[in-house]
Amino acid sequence: MKILIVGNGARESAIAMKLKSDRRISKMYFAKGNATTDLLGQNVYEDSIEGLRDFAIKERIDLTIVGPEAPLVAGIVDEFKKHNLKIFGPRKRTAELEGSKAFSKKFMQTHNIKTAKAVVFDAYQSAINYVREQQFPIVIKASGLAGGKGVVIADDLAEAESTIHKFMIERIYGDAGIQLVIEEYLRGFETSIIAFSNGTKLFPCIPVKDYKKAGNGDMGPNTGGMGSVAPSPEFTEEHQRDFEENILKPTLEGLHSYKINFKGFIFFGLMVTGNGTYLLEYNMRLGDPETQVIMALLENNLYDVIMDCLEGNDIELKFRDEKAVCLVMCSGGYPRQIETGFEIRNIDKISHSEVLFAGAQMRGNKTVTSGGRVLSLVATGETYDEACKKVYADANIIHYDYEYYREDIGKF
Ligand code: AMP
Ligand code: GLY
Numbered sequence: 001m002k003i004l005i006v007g008n009g010a011r012e013s014a015i016a017m018k019l020k021s022d023r024r025i026s027k028m029y030f031a032k033g034n035a036t037t038d039l040l041g042q043n044v045y046e047d048s049i050e051g052l053r054d055f056a057i058k059e060r061i062d063l064t065i066v067g068p069e070a071p072l073v074a075g076i077v078d079e080f081k082k083h084n085l086k087i088f089g090p091r092k093r094t095a096e097l098e099g100s101k102a103f104s105k106k107f108m109q110t111h112n113i114k115t116a117k118a119v120v121f122d123a124y125q126s127a128i129n130y131v132r133e134q135q136f137p138i139v140i141k142a143s144g145l146a147g148g149k150g151v152v153i154a155d156d157l158a159e160a161e162s163t164i165h166k167f168m169i170e171r172i173y174g175d176a177g178i179q180l181v182i183e184e185y186l187r188g189f190e191t192s193i194i195a196f197s198n199g200t201k202l203f204p205c206i207p208v209k210d211y212k213k214a215g216n217g218d219m220g221p222n223t224g225g226m227g228s229v230a231p232s233p234e235f236t237e238e239h240q241r242d243f244e245e246n247i248l249k250p251t252l253e254g255l256h257s258y259k260i261n262f263k264g265f266i267f268f269g270l271m272v273t274g275n276g277t278y279l280l281e282y283n284m285r286l287g288d289p290e291t292q293v294i295m296a297l298l299e300n301n302l303y304d305v306i307m308d309c310l311e312g313n314d315i316e317l318k319f320r321d322e323k324a325v326c327l328v329m330c331s332g333g334y335p336r337q338i339e340t341g342f343e344i345r346n347i348d349k350i351s352h353s354e355v356l357f358a359g360a361q362m363r364g365n366k367t368v369t370s371g372g373r374v375l376s377l378v379a380t381g382e383t384y385d386e387a388c389k390k391v392y393a394d395a396n397i398i399h400y401d402y403e404y405y406r407e408d409i410g411k412f
Contacts, residue, residue: 001303004029004044004056005037006076007067010328010376011288013356014295015065016040018302025303029059035357035367049076056085063088065306066264069285073099073145077264088306090262090284097266097282101150102143102179104282111254114246115279116271118183124168127180131160137185142167144176148224153185188273190280191235192228192290193243195268196317198309199261202252206297206319207232207240208290214335216408223335224373227409228326229384230293231319235272242277243270251282263309292356292376293324324380325387325410327395331359332402334372342369342401350397352390353379369400384410 001024005012013036019025020040028041031052037043046055049071056064064080064087066072075092090097097104108115116139121127131138131154140163142150150173154160167177190212195204209232214220247268255261267283267290286294295302299318308315331338344360344367356378359371375398379390388410395405 001025001062002027002029002059003303004031004052004059004061004064005033005067006031006052006064006071008032008034008037008358009067009288010036010326010356010358010373011286011291012067013037013358013376014292014378015067015286015302017354017356018295018298022301022303029055029061031055034370035360035362036355037357038362047071049074049079052076053079053083053085056080057083062086063303063306065089067286067288069095069098069145069283072284086310088310089264090260090266094260094262095284098284099145100143100179101141101181101281105181105183107254107258108279111250111257113250113254113279114242114277116183116186118181121180121182122178124164127164127168127182128161130182131157131164134160134182136160139183139185140164140167141181141183142173142176143179143181144173146173146176148222149173150176151222186271186273186278186280188271188278189234191232191239191270191272191277192287193268193270194286194290194294195248195266196305196309196315197262197264197266198314199263199312200256201314202248202266203309203315203317204244204248205294205317206230207235208287208293209234210287210290211406211409214406216406221335223330225287225289226328226330226406228289228293229410230290230297230324233384233412239272239277243268247277247279251279263312288358289326289328289376292326292378296324296326296354296378296380297322320380322380322382323384323387323410324378325384325391326376326378327391327405327409328358328376329374329395329398329403329405331369331372331374332404334404338372339402340369340371343367344369344374344398344400346397346399350377350394353377353394355394355398369402374400374403384412
């Protein structure tokens, strides 16, 4: 069995680590991969959909798993299916639930999914007129993909007006800002729930806490994720019931009513307030760094559950009754200006956690930094404290120039 994994983050490293001991898999390819995947299989420097399709045909790939959103939104699944290539993920039309916040908000509203009140705007002046009547803070979202930067929480009218101008007139994120979603600000804590879809049903994984801000105590700018913990310690059974009843169930009904029977992952970005669990967004893929802790606790064989979903079979997900913590080590300055190309030292000296590389590449026999999020350290334990001590013990041993990580991941 040959597998192709699209993506190059620690998420894709975690998928690869989970699959590596499966004896049915003879070879794994990664496009474009990183220092971890370089050791587990072959990195392929191809990123166009046509190039990946041709590669999958030529190498007779049996299964393709897609990590990031961009190829899904660009239609990689449609293209692969046209050529009878097996691929796990939503078609372009379904990926719009992530690719267009206007579409996903309308989907949520149509199907009575519990979400923040919002209005969609196509015209600059109506957006401006609307915010002039609102209370602050208010949340302004570019509808299209903007690399995680298209959401601004405006504290006052001046910030709201300038954000609308930047998104719609200056087009700082290009076409992503043609439409805006302006929504009510919800105060609470966030939780991520990722579910497998087999075309007719959704099978949710354990809830995960993701640390989005760059600095300790959730200070500083938003990032792609500085760490994660599973199961989320704040998310109670009552929050889970609220999620299942008011978000999961109507989402499935909505998918059925749109005749969407996709096989892939669906990620629910949740905000839990005093009034319960709200859906902020869908991602039509696995999350990063959520995947790192989910894979650490997932008992099922990943290849089997994916194949079962592709065949439309029901699955029963099982998770170890332990805690998992993922600490992301970055290049200093991330998510803004960074410098890369520095050797990562002492990787062979760590013993408590698993290293999953992201922005790191092999250069000869050295591993060097090549991106903002350099690597994830993942450990499990009976308690959060135990798992947390393991990742920090190893973070103290690994060194490279300008290393940076948060000090408070998994500490409660
Ligand atoms: P989104 O891409 O829609 O999930 O938004 C990115 C981030 O912005 C979320 O993870 C939240 O931290 C924040 N956010 C989005 N919508 C809201 C909201 N309605 N209220 C408060 N924070 C929000
Ligand atoms: N951790 C959030 C995401 O993957 O989008």
